Amino acid sequence: MKKIYVLDTNVLLQDPYSIFSFDDNEVVIPAVVLEEVDSKKRNMDEVGRNARQVSKLIDRLRTQGRIHQGIPLENGGTFRIELNHRSFIKLQEIFDEKTNDNRILAVALNLDLEEQKKEDGRRVILVSKDVLVRVKADAVGLLAEDFLSDRVVEYDDNIYSGFQIVFISKELLNEFYEKSILDISKLPGFSYFPNQFIIMKDILGTSQSAVGIIDEKVKNVKKCLYDKDHVWGIKARNVQQIMGFEMLLKPDIPLVTLIGKAGTGKTLLALAAGLYQTEDLGIYKKVLVARPIVPVGKDIGYLPGEKEEKLRPWMQPIYDNLEYLFNTKKPGELDAILAGMGSIQVEALTYIRGRSIPEQFMIIDEAQNLSKHEVKTILTRVGEKSKIVLMGDPEQIDHPYLDEYNNGLTYVVEKFKQEKISGHVRFLKGERSSLAQLAADLL
CATH class of the missing domain: 3.40.50.1010 (5'-nuclease)
Incomplete structure (x- = not known):
């Protein structure tokens, strides 16, 4: 009826x-x-x-x-x-x-x-x-x-994680260790996505394990290239961070999405990878960092000063991570370093429409507060030889009309998971502090 x-x-x-x-x-x-x-x-x-x-x-x-x-x-x-x-x-x-x-x-x-x-x-x-x-x-x-037709996924557990755990024989694990590559046909018959990570564990239950990434071109699982590297003084502390660095540093993945709770290291890893590829390798001309202007709690209203002064309170989390990377101790030291480098630009997404952004490493923080239309606007700004990283926590949304199932970040994760130019990983373990991790889990 x-x-x-x-x-x-x-x-x-x-x-x-x-x-x-x-x-x-x-x-x-x-x-x-x-x-x-x-x-x-x-x-x-x-x-x-x-x-x-x-x-x-x-x-x-x-x-x-x-x-x-x-x-x-x-x-x-x-x-x-x-x-x-x-x-x-x-x-x-x-x-x-x-x-x-x-x-x-x-x-x-x-x-x-x-x-x-x-x-x-x-x-x-x-x-x-x-x-x-x-x-x-x-x-x-x-x-x-409720109106559910705009949901990308029905439940949080259905959001693509970017990795899959498989159990294989010890002989296959040894083969992977020796050759750093394994034919995908030797893995259990699951459906795999391009650039998906595979955590391989011993089927007999020993502690032996390995992590690799799907190479869609040759239908193989390859060893991660950057699992032991320090990137601007930052080394991966867990398996998801290894995966994150792998995607952030691979030149053939121009779109990277990172999801994880507060303190899992998303912003720090992205900044370290961006600065390394811009300052040390010269792959990109500039690191562009942007966040949506959505307040947590009551808005503090209009802010005085020029654009940079107005943006500073909103972008402070970015500056906190930069202070850690540059190991600054004194007030104003970071500003002097950034002014001398000239390769880092911190922007609000308000000013991105109409731009074309080539040869830049773009980091979009708190992307869970973006709508589908806004995230499309941002991705269509990406120019030739640029890389864009979208990251955030779908469980921490401050936008009044979005939730963890219909926001722009989840939308991009699900729409691009079958594309060869994109990679994704969901960070699980907090590394900020034991208190931060416990708060993320309990609250």
Whole structure:
């Protein structure tokens, strides 16, 4: 039986094309949702862009008929703006305040009561990204769902890790040690991705193990080249960091994604690899480091000074890692070093649109706070002979409309895992301190 889906404003602001995600059912947008979308369209951010996109889409649909009566969609469903069913009588004893959320709830509830009186009445479902709206709907006996069509993966465990553990015979392990290469056909018959790491362990349970990387061209597992190297004074402390350095230093992997909890070493390894390849090897002309400007907690408001002074508080985590790499002790010493080098540029992602960035080592920190559209904008800025590293923790998202399943970082990981030009690894072990690791695990 067909259903009626009533969409909350946040669904449209998350995905402007969400109205096409409900198959052959009827999609209803309460009039108050249009007012909320209109109030956001002047914002100069991702929410504002989506609000303008929704407005243009509805305007195009409007040319196909009377939009309050229903417009047929290509997927077999219909779309309409609901102007009636706004009565607050059924809700006033429970929610006396006529907020926009409660008005949307009232429209969905009145539609549901009307459908229940019909012999072939359809189920009415309120779709909202707002947890409390779904709770309110449940409290008044109305079906409510989260909008899940924008999710790249369903569960956190499904996010591609970049490595796989396989158990093989001791003879194959010895062969790998001797030749530093192993035919992929000798491994168990799993599906492997390009540049995926393989942790090989003795099937008999001994401590003997090895780590290699899939070479898609020759269908082999090859020994990691950089597992024993110090890179700008930094040496990998665990197997995932070995994998990270391998991808960061391999010239034929221009896109690297790193996921991991706080303190796992993502930023430090990326900076060390970027500086090594820029300053020592001369492969790149510059290291460009950028972060999205999304505050944790309450925003501190406008900051005084020039652009560099405004960016300093936002970029301080980057400077902390640079101070560690350069082993600076005195105030202002790092600024003097960076000014003398001239090969490190710290930027906000606000200024990246319209640029073409060739021959640079690009590091995008906190990429989990990027939307799919924003991460596409960034990747399309990458010029010839550049390398870009996207990293972050999908469990620490400060963006109001993103979660660990639909953010830009997870999106890139899943979309590029089958591509030969990309590599990915999920860091598991924290190396900042025992306290930091325990806090990441327990909290």
